[in-house]
Amino acid sequence: xxxxxxxxxxxxxxxxxxxxxxxxxxxxxxxxxxxxxxxxxxxxxxxxxxxxxxxxxxxxxxxxxxxxxxxxxxxxxxxxxxxxxxxxxxxxxxxxxxxxxxxxxxxxxxxxxxxxxxxxxxxxxxxxxxxxxxxxxxxxxxxxxxxxxxxxxxxxxxxxxxxxxxxxxxxxxxxxxxxxxxxxxxxxxxxxxxxxxxxxxxxxxxxxxxxxxxxxxxxxxxxxxxxxxxxxxxxxxxxxxxxxxxxxxxxxxxxxxxxxxxxxxxxxxxxxxxxxxxxxxxxxxxxxxxxxxxxxxxxxxxxxxxxxxxxxxxxx
Amino acid sequence: xxxxxxxxxxxxxxxxxxxxxxxxxxxxxxxxxxxxxxxxxxxxxxxxxxxxxxxxxxxxxxxxxxxxxxxxxxxxxxxxxxxxxxxxxxxxxxxxxxxxxxxxxxxxxxxxxxxxxxxxxxxxxxxxxxxxxxxxxxxxxxxxxxxxxxxxxxxxxxxxxxxxxxxxxxxxxxxxxxxxxxxxxxxxxxxxxxxxxxxxxxxxxxxxxxxxxxxxxxxxxxxxxxxxxxxxxxxxxxxxxxxxxxxxxxxxxxxxxxxxxxxxxxxxxxxxxxxxxxxxxxxxxxxxxxxxxxxxxxxxxxxxxxxxxxxxxxxxxxxxxxxxxxxxxxxxxxxx
Numbered sequence: 001x002x003x004x005x006x007x008x009x010x011x012x013x014x015x016x017x018x019x020x021x022x023x024x025x026x027x028x029x030x031x032x033x034x035x036x037x038x039x040x041x042x043x044x045x046x047x048x049x050x051x052x053x054x055x056x057x058x059x060x061x062x063x064x065x066x067x068x069x070x071x072x073x074x075x076x077x078x079x080x081x082x083x084x085x086x087x088x089x090x091x092x093x094x095x096x097x098x099x100x101x102x103x104x105x106x107x108x109x110x111x112x113x114x115x116x117x118x119x120x121x122x123x124x125x126x127x128x129x130x131x132x133x134x135x136x137x138x139x140x141x142x143x144x145x146x147x148x149x150x151x152x153x154x155x156x157x158x159x160x161x162x163x164x165x166x167x168x169x170x171x172x173x174x175x176x177x178x179x180x181x182x183x184x185x186x187x188x189x190x191x192x193x194x195x196x197x198x199x200x201x202x203x204x205x206x207x208x209x210x211x212x213x214x215x216x217x218x219x220x221x222x223x224x225x226x227x228x229x230x231x232x233x234x235x236x237x238x239x240x241x242x243x244x245x246x247x248x249x250x251x252x253x254x255x256x257x258x259x260x261x262x263x264x265x266x267x268x269x270x271x272x273x274x275x276x277x278x279x280x281x282x283x284x285x286x287x288x289x290x291x292x293x294x295x296x297x298x299x300x301x302x303x304x305x306x307x308x309x310x311x312x313x314x315x316x
Numbered sequence: 317x318x319x320x321x322x323x324x325x326x327x328x329x330x331x332x333x334x335x336x337x338x339x340x341x342x343x344x345x346x347x348x349x350x351x352x353x354x355x356x357x358x359x360x361x362x363x364x365x366x367x368x369x370x371x372x373x374x375x376x377x378x379x380x381x382x383x384x385x386x387x388x389x390x391x392x393x394x395x396x397x398x399x400x401x402x403x404x405x406x407x408x409x410x411x412x413x414x415x416x417x418x419x420x421x422x423x424x425x426x427x428x429x430x431x432x433x434x435x436x437x438x439x440x441x442x443x444x445x446x447x448x449x450x451x452x453x454x455x456x457x458x459x460x461x462x463x464x465x466x467x468x469x470x471x472x473x474x475x476x477x478x479x480x481x482x483x484x485x486x487x488x489x490x491x492x493x494x495x496x497x498x499x500x501x502x503x504x505x506x507x508x509x510x511x512x513x514x515x516x517x518x519x520x521x522x523x524x525x526x527x528x529x530x531x532x533x534x535x536x537x538x539x540x541x542x543x544x545x546x547x548x549x550x551x552x553x554x555x556x557x558x559x560x561x562x563x564x565x566x567x568x569x570x571x572x573x574x575x576x577x578x579x580x581x582x583x584x585x586x587x588x589x590x591x592x593x594x595x596x597x598x599x600x601x602x603x604x605x606x607x608x609x610x611x612x613x614x615x616x617x618x619x620x621x622x623x624x625x626x627x628x629x630x631x632x633x634x635x636x637x638x639x640x641x642x643x644x645x646x647x648x649x650x651x652x
Contacts, residue, residue, distance in 0.1 A: 207425035211488065214383045216412035217442045225438075229429035 044233075047309040054305020060298025067111055068118040075108035079265045088281045098283040100274065106284065109265040110291050116266045117295060120180060120250040121243035127185025129239060132192025137223055139193065140200030150193065157190035166249055170258040180259045184246050195238055199231030206230075233310035241303035244296040251292050267292050323394075324496055324528050325382070326358040330391035332377055336603070349602045351377040352388075353552035356629065359496070364522065364529040366543030366560070368536055368575070370599055374552040375532045376420075379500045382530070383417055384408060395496070413443055416489035420501035422481035426473040432459070432484055433469030439492045454491060462487045463517060479510035483517070490521065498530045503538060515542055536579055540564055545638075548572050551602055551610045554629060555642050562636035568646040570615050571595070593650050609643070616650045 048054050067074060077095075083103040091098045097106035139150040157165070169183035203209065204227070212222050251268030253259035260266035262273075267288040274284030333348040352374040359365040367375050380386045382393055384400065392399050400411055416439075419425035426435055436455045440446060446454060456466035462483040473481055482502060489497050499518070503511040519542060521527060533539045539546055539560075546563050548556040548571065556569040567573045570593075577593040595614045600606055606613050612622035621644055629642045641647075 207419045207421060208427040210380075210385055211417065211419060211425055211485075212438065212442075213385055214412065214415075214417050215439050215442045215492075216409045217438070221442065225430075226427055230427060 044306070044309040048305055051305045051308060053301050054309070057298045057301025057303075057305060060294060061302055064114055064118060064295050064298065068114040071111045071115055075105075075111045077105035077108045079104060079109045079112040080263050081105070088277065088284075090281070091283055097287040098281070100270075100284055101277065101281075106270075106287055109270060110267070110287050112265040113267045113270065113288065113291065114295070116177065116260055116264065117247045117250060117292070119177075120184065121246045121299070123181040124184035124188065124246040124250075125239050125242050127181065128188030128192050128242065129235070131186070131189035133196055133235075135189065136193035136196030137200065137227075140197035141204065141219065141223060141227070147197075151197070154190035154193055157187065160187075162187060162245075162249065163252055166253055167256065167258060170253055175258050175261055177260050177264070180250055180253060183253075184249050187249075188242060188246070191242075192235070192238065195234060196231065199234060200227055203227055203230050234307075237303050237307040237310065240306055241300055244299035244303070247292065247296055247299070322360050323358050324361045324396065325530070326394040327378075327382070328356055328392040328394070330355050330378070330381060330393065331389040332374075332381055332386065333389045347603050350552045350605060351602060352381065353605075354391075355549070355552075355554045357547050357554060357557060359528055359530060360544075361495075361528055362522075362526055363544040364531050364542050366539035366546040367530065367532045367549060368534060368539050368546060369549035370534060372599065372602065373549045374602075375534075375549055376500055378549075379417065379498045379530065379532055382498060383415060413439075413492045414494050415496045415498065416492065416494040417498045417500060418482075418485050418489050418502045421505050422478050422485055423473075423505070425485050426481055428473055431470050431472055432464075432476075435473070435484060436469075436487045436491055439488060443492065445492075455487075458487045458491045459484075461521070462490065463513075477510075478506050479513060482506060482510075482514050486514075486517065486521070490525070493525065494527070496528045496530065498532070500532050501534065502531075504533060504535060511538065518542065536575055548575070551599060551605055553610060553642065555611065556640065557629070558639040558641075559636060562639050566636070566639075566647070568632055568639065568641035569611075569643045570617050570645075570648075570650055571611050572641075573650055611643075617645050617648050619645070 048058075081104060083099070087099065087103045088101055089095060089099045089103075095105050095107065097110060100106055100109070135150050135154075139147040160168075165187050166183050169186065170179060173179035173183060209222060209226055212226055217225075250259055250266070251271065254266045254268030255272040257272065260269055262269060270288040271285055274281070274288075277284050330352055331350075331354055332352040333350050335348045355374075355378065357365065357367075367378065369375050377386070381388050388401065391401070393401050395411060395415065400408065403411070430438075433452075433455055436458060437451050440451050440454065445451075452469075455469060459466045459469065464480060464483050464487065468476075473484065476484065482505075485502075502518070503514050506514060515538065518529070522529060529542070531539060531542055543560045545557065545559050547554050548563075548569065550571050556563065556567065556572045558568075563572065564576065567576055574593045574595040577591060581587045581590055593616070595616075597614045600610070600613065606623070608621075608623040608625050609615070609618075609627050612618040615622065625644075627642045627644050629640045630646070632639045632641060632646055
């Protein structure tokens, strides 16, 4: 039917193979000049760098991390030092953000507050990821009864308002920094599990999974080597944005008096402490609020940029 | 005609029904799709057995059954005289090394997050063969055999063309030095000139490594080019099995005749004279296949008996050696 026999590319001996290789090397170097060596993460990084908003977000996140790590170096005063004469002084050269009711330097307190917020973001999201990825994998990969049970429990978590759930958890666990991490972390697992489950369901039927099965690869290997790397992009995006949510929930809990306990500086606690003085000393509320706004905005911008970078088809 | 030492794989009465369930709490069986319904065939060592049929006739299901990627409803699969369906997972692991698969779609069968080197080395890692250095050597050697540049081990699949990707798929199947390779439409996703390269590569590899192929395709000209013997499937059943030449020279089953008449001839004069056998209607649903011979509603030769009784796969030795067909009127010419 086809003139296969006369095909000039037919491999008859080693020299033919060498010829084909030479040809493909030429083609490769040509393509290499044009596109360079690339992989998904490199491509995504290139797209991310080109996205100005995402870079602003990344800059904010990096600055906040640095502030949190180096707060003793950056802060000009001890955040818990009370100077009675300085109570409720407005912003000045000595105290950039002013002082609070007890005469503590607000600039230093905001800087130390970054520690709690960043820690809550990272630890709570890590807890959500650990629980969510494990249960999501169980539910998506094995299906059946475990899937049904896990997803119904996730539905219950979804049906609960986030803040209300956090309040309930904090009442049960009692206030404290560690319990804030645990409460926010546990509340976040359901969306991670659902996200991971849905990516597994779409990837599970791919032929490269079948190929691995045909080789006799174990389930653990298939999940770790094939499913994880192929479903990680949406999880990275979601987690980045989730750090922002965790920071807001921590602020809300501290505002309500259920989170971080005084005198540890926390942005949410600072807001609630200054509420009564909003008319006489608005800077008490303005600077911690601004810190929350900027930090959360940074994470959301970065998350948004990451999503566009990982999936350029979604854009516009 | 067939003895234990020449037959590598034998499939006996293999069935796979997919049950359709309805209801939320009480799973009721609403019917079943008879994807593979009682098929029998064998493959000799070193030969290529072609399996042809339309989309949805059960070819790929048969391939997945042989690899035990899905469990059959009933039946037996003998590999080297041993029924592999009764083996436990750990016992089956040994055989996985000897039976490999090449997939249809080279874009879906390679993980986009793994380099070519990772993909080709995975079989070695899973079966714990060699150490890091010997694996790299083996990978480069295998890449060279399938006509890829060994320097490309660190590239990702998206940097390659369809034909090159399929070569990677072949390298992955080849690196464990298997005996049987199941080719599930390995060239149907490629364009014609690349198809030729890949088919020639596969034929060369077969000669060099004494491979046995189960070659699944829907393109009859491709199957003719590579196969020693061919089985024709229709709606989950094998309707005709014969050596390739006999099948093309004298098809016995009306379905095979119809398929063969659809192949265009690359010669305008002959093409004008080509007799087309038009099979009326569509392939019926496998959920409720027609009674008796499954082909009877579309068969130009159908008579009363065809809708009542199911024809068995019978030998017709007068039409060449080992020519089997499942038709009451096998060999009867079709008049359009």
